Amino acid sequence: MNPLHILIIGRHQQIMETVVRLIESQRGWSAKGALTDDEAVALFQQENFDLVLIGGGVEETSEEKLKEVFLKKNPAVKIIRHYGGGSGLLFNEIHEAIAETSK
Amino acid sequence: MKRSDFIKTGILSTVSLGLAASAESKAEAPDLVGFNHLPIKETKTMNTVLHKAATRGHANHGWLDTNHTFSFAHYYDPTRTHFGKLRVLNDDFVDGGMGFGTHPHDNMEIISIPLEGDLEHKDSMGNVAVIRQNDVQIMSAGTGIYHSEYNKNKDSKVNFLQIWVFPKERNITPRYDQITFKPEDRVNKLQQIVSPSKTDEGVWINQDAWFHLGNLKKGFSTLYDVKLKGNGVYAFVINGDATINGQSLNKRDGLGVWDVEKLDIVADSDAEVLLMEVPMN
Numbered sequence: 525m526n527p528l529h530i531l532i533i534g535r536h537q538q539i540m541e542t543v544v545r546l547i548e549s550q551r552g553w554s555a556k557g558a559l560t561d562d563e564a565v566a567l568f569q570q571e572n573f574d575l576v577l578i579g580g581g582v583e584e585t586s587e588e589k590l591k592e593v594f595l596k597k598n599p600a601v602k603i604i605r606h607y608g609g610g611s612g613l614l615f616n617e618i619h620e621a622i623a624e625t626s627k
Numbered sequence: 628m629k630r631s632d633f634i635k636t637g638i639l640s641t642v643s644l645g646l647a648a649s650a651e652s653k654a655e656a657p658d659l660v661g662f663n664h665l666p667i668k669e670t671k672t673m674n675t676v677l678h679k680a681a682t683r684g685h686a687n688h689g690w691l692d693t694n695h696t697f698s699f700a701h702y703y704d705p706t707r708t709h710f711g712k713l714r715v716l717n718d719d720f721v722d723g724g725m726g727f728g729t730h731p732h733d734n735m736e737i738i739s740i741p742l743e744g745d746l747e748h749k750d751s752m753g754n755v756a757v758i759r760q761n762d763v764q765i766m767s768a769g770t771g772i773y774h775s776e777y778n779k780n781k782d783s784k785v786n787f788l789q790i791w792v793f794p795k796e797r798n799i800t801p802r803y804d805q806i807t808f809k810p811e812d813r814v815n816k817l818q819q820i821v822s823p824s825k826t827d828e829g830v831w832i833n834q835d836a837w838f839h840l841g842n843l844k845k846g847f848s849t850l851y852d853v854k855l856k857g858n859g860v861y862a863f864v865i866n867g868d869a870t871i872n873g874q875s876l877n878k879r880d881g882l883g884v885w886d887v888e889k890l891d892i893v894a895d896s897d898a899e900v901l902l903m904e905v906p907m908n
Contacts, residue, residue, distance in 0.1 A: 609772075
């Protein structure tokens with residue numbers, strides 16, 4: 525599996541910790557979580573992420589602003605919404621995002 | 628990786644954060660299994676998709692034997708990920724006393740339908756309930772909840788369907804509902820069990836979706852009228868055999884139909900059918 529560095533943004537700390545843990549359980553994958561927009565922007569400026577997951581509780585206005593900031597710094601970064609809260613769909617979403625990126 | 632090996636690494640790592648936590652395995656890309664929501668040659672028209680029971684993703688973790696109509700957890704088939712807003716249809720068999728430890732959800736409409744046995748539910752909203760045969764439970768996970776689900780009985784399996792529908796509105800306040808339905812009201816009838824109207828029959832869902840159950844006697848036929856133009860209907864045969872819009876279906880087969888106004892349903896044997904009408908976009 526190719527290395528993948530993922531930023532997760534969400535408002536629910538326990539869910540975000542779960543998602544980070546699940547991603548990091550995969551060989552070659554790493555993740556950072558942000559509970560606030562400021563934290564997300566700071567992390568994105570410091571590190572090179574391949575994928576951003578917008579999790580539960582993130583308002584649409586925040587989502588749009590964050591997308592603008594992220595794409596300005598890295599137009600190639602893939603930004604997707606995460607549904608379901610960590611378990612069943614997480615790996616599917618990431619696989620789909622990777623597949624689309626590699627097309 | 629062979630499919631059977633892939634499946635062994637299965638969903639256990641993701642769905643079970645409590646009792647069942649074991650392998651947060653290092654998954655590899657899976658084999659492709661089955662078909663997606665696009666037309667396939669086995670179907671008789673261009674606006675249907677057929678998922679035979681045996682083509683579903685399968686994982687047996689000992690305590691949990693599960694079948695995934697659509698990609699779920701480590702079962703990933705990029706051509707078979709959803710039918711419109713219907714994202715998950717899992718057919719779970721859980722051993723006595725076992726179950727899914729406390730785990731999170733957000734932004735998903737989650738419907739549980741016990742087919743056999745009793746399921747004990749606890750969640751972070753303070754709900755503690757047993758879901759039995761003829762009950763239907765729904766959770767709008769919204770901004771986030773934690774819950775657990777266990778087989779209430781120690782000496783017998785529970786078989787239940789867990790169905791996930793993408794929400795119409797994201798980030799709503801989490802909510803829970805459960806209704807007991809009369810089985811006699813679905814004998815040779817389609818009984819509405821899920822609806823988007825709080826004043827209509829069935830549990831309320833945060834989506835333009837309607838679910839119906841029918842226990843149809845052999846030879847009985849009926850029509851289902853699509854409620855909302857543009858919606859599709861995914862039919863799942865829980866038991867028995869039925870023909871829907873000309874497509875013969877057997878136990879646990881699924882058929883998705885779209886761009887139609889009606890479904891023509893014929894029971895080829897005594898049959899139990901679940902219809903899930905959902906937006907396609």
